[in-house]
Amino acid sequence: MIMTKLDNDELKCDCGGWAKPAKLRLEGKEVRGWKCKKCDMEFIHPEDAQTILYLNKLKKQALEVKIGSLGSNQIIRFPKEVSTALRVHSGDTASIKVCDHNRLEIQIKHKK
Numbered sequence: 616m617i618m619t620k621l622d623n624d625e626l627k628c629d630c631g632g633w634a635k636p637a638k639l640r641l642e643g644k645e646v647r648g649w650k651c652k653k654c655d656m657e658f659i660h661p662e663d664a665q666t667i668l669y670l671n672k673l674k675k676q677a678l679e680v681k682i683g684s685l686g687s688n689q690i691i692r693f694p695k696e697v698s699t700a701l702r703v704h705s706g707d708t709a710s711i712k713v714c715d716h717n718r719l720e721i722q723i724k725h726k727k
């Protein structure tokens with residue numbers, strides 16, 4: 616678990632001080648990162664930075680995806696960027712709400 620080790624380690628800051636793991640805020644969302652005690656410099660966790668980047672990009676555009684079938688059910692696949700942005704993993708569940716004759720709302724529920 617390299618990431619767990621990274622999450623708990625301190626980072627050497629440019630000022631010569633050490634940045635300790637901290638919960639930071641980026642664009643209103645809580646993200647993992649490190650904060651230097653000496654100069655207050657903040658370092659955002661690369662995974663969380665990527666998530667925010669994808670979220671911002673994806674919120675500006677509609678993605679067109681194909682609807683396929685699996686047995687008697689219809690399936691929709693979404694691109695890797697979407698699962699990264701929403702941190703979707705196999706085993707997570709989703710609640711689906713029919714909003715209109717051609718609109719669905721999907722809410723991801725992460726497994727604990």
Ligand SMILES: [Zn+2]
Pocket residue numbers: 628629630631632633651652653654655656
């Ligand atoms: Zn510093």
